[in-house]
Amino acid sequence: MRLRTALLATTLMAAAPVAANATIITGPYVDLGGGYNLVQTQHGHFNGDGYNNPATGLSSSRYRHKDGFTGFGSFGWGFGNGLRAEVEGVYNYSELNHRSGPANTTSGSDQSYGGLVNVLYDIDLKQFGIDVPITPFVGIGAGYLWQHYNPTTTYYANTPYSTRLGGTRGGFAYQGIVGAAYDIPDVPGLQLTVQYRMLGQTGFGGSVGPFPQSSFNQYGRTEGHVNFDNRFNHQFILGLRYAFDTAPPPPPPAPVVVPPAPTPARTYLVFFDWDRSDLTARAREIVAEAAQASTHVQTTRIEVNGYTDNSAAHPGARGQKYNLGLSIRRADSVKAELIRDGVPATAIDVHGYGEAHPLVPTGPNTREPQNRRVEIILH
Template identity: 55%
Template sequence: MERRNWFWTVSALALAGGAVIGATSKAVAQPVQGLYVGLGGGGNLAQDQTVRLSPQQPSGKLRYGAGVVGLGSVGWGFGNGLRLEVEGNYRNDPLQHFRGTRFPTLAGGYQETYGGMVNALFDMDIGKSWLYPYFGVGAGYGWSHMAAHYAGTNYPYAERIGGTSDGSFMYQGIFGLSVPVPWVVGLSTTLEYRFTSLLGPQRFTGDGIGTEGAFGPKPYGVSRGNQDITTNYNHSLLLGVRYEFNPAPPPAPPVMPAIPAAPAPAEARTYLVFFDWDRSDLTGRAREIVAQAAQASTHIQTTRIEVNGYTDTSSIHGGARGAAYNQALSVRRAKSVQAELVRDGVPASAIDIHGFGETHPLVPTGPNAREPQNRRVEIILN
């Protein structure tokens, strides 16, 4: 099978796989949120490149061996699946053959490509907490550098392309898989396929030597001219890592039904209000729970209402400073619930508030653990 056909077969299979996953997955985004950085490296396959030589020199195709690719990126996630990033990339491919002449040739040297791009990507949630597909497109500007040579094995002809560069518009398509690392919050490994191209032609200067028929009427001569690369298509497979500096908290669990404190299960005496990580403001669902507690206090013979705030063991600070921060955060949460109860008609004098910080967790955890059920306020009707 021709190598170019093999390249296109791989590309089609990768794109088809992405389409199947996209069609069968839920349109729910993985919430990459805030600043992140990424690094990746792997192998690159450059398709056969169509080349035009001048003046009056043979034209044909350049065939490359397996090369290398590396890239780095800095981006921002918007928390709804969309990400924008700036990328720098580098590719290096060894030249193996010059094809299309009427005489056999030997070739050597390399082509390297480097540039900067802006990428737009979208992360998908397919219902697996350990696997997140994503896809995207990118555009930017790149440069191609040639240092190559080829010559006839039984014919007095040689061409040297000596260390020149040319730039043009660059674009790419991306399909990848992200696997979160469970023991490092914010860290994920990535596996990507990328199709990248530079718009042609890229023009390089070189020298050639040959007999009549290669350089015109001269029986033997040296000529200086151009080599124009009209196609530049690359297929890359990369393994990398991505680190998010402000990873989104896990989805909040459904609000637990009211836990009855009295023997009669219909008379709920304790209500739980849950909070997002490092937040003390009330969600819409939290306000509904507070309103239920306020209404119940008017139907039950209540002497006092306790509002107790708690946090989990994680914090934006570490050590003793983190514990003190969480203590203050638990008080702020209790005050938010108190203010909502007063708005719902409960007298402020009937409410006692307390902040317990990281103590008395609903779900026992180790240090620095984000546990949604421990980020709560308990409303207790006495």
């Protein structure tokens, strides 16, 4: 139950929702942490235990651990691609409160200390489209730990018999690591870490050497020893990590520039047949386009200007006067069509310029189709 609860707490802390960019370490860093140390029940094989097996002095028992704590400090290097390597010093402590077998009372504690080399990998969540200031990581480590049993005594009920365990031995250690780092806001390089570690240590016995044990009864003291199987620590750790050379976060992506929609033309030309002021089918289409455009652009006034070429049905000044009137009639035809297309009459100004301002310069008395026109100008 204790193991399940601690695992759940570590998972919830690592999954807390936040928002910002996570840091991938580049360069040197230091890491400090501490937390709860839960040791699995240990199996011991006893030689010289005359109470449990008087005939041979051989027996097996299990030592149950209670509360404990762990602390570590490490110095490492981040390679900027998620990989890190570090050297770690660690200290573990655990209470012992029970030995299996006949009714007994057991009290004592043990501790381990030493060093490990760890290789870890930070998982950049941004590559999965997740932009949060949390960096999960996994790792493995190996090293050497000394295991020390403080005097641990077992008293058997209703007997004068007791045993005492103690001593220090060293051996190979290994660990697996999983955790997450949270970037502290406004403090570049500083991270809060939560992690779970499974720390294992090879058994003690054989060439490594067992732990000494003493047995006491009414006849005196008997010396023996204990061979322990592999030891497993489950550790739930809260820590602080500081990277000395934190790379600045990448610049934000450039904003996407949406090109402006093309602006509708503000000048439209309507052409007429010679000596005519009525609109052709094509001329009505152009007037309709101008009317539609006036609703899509900011328009305060529509200017309608009529023109003719310099040919005329009558010679001289009489012809010029005639062409002036013809240009006004053409402009009026366009105005009437604009009104039919929904343009308010009050927004339209009509002008007639006769032969003046030709679009194409010509000689006298020339029938030029492009000069027989009305210009619709959106202001």
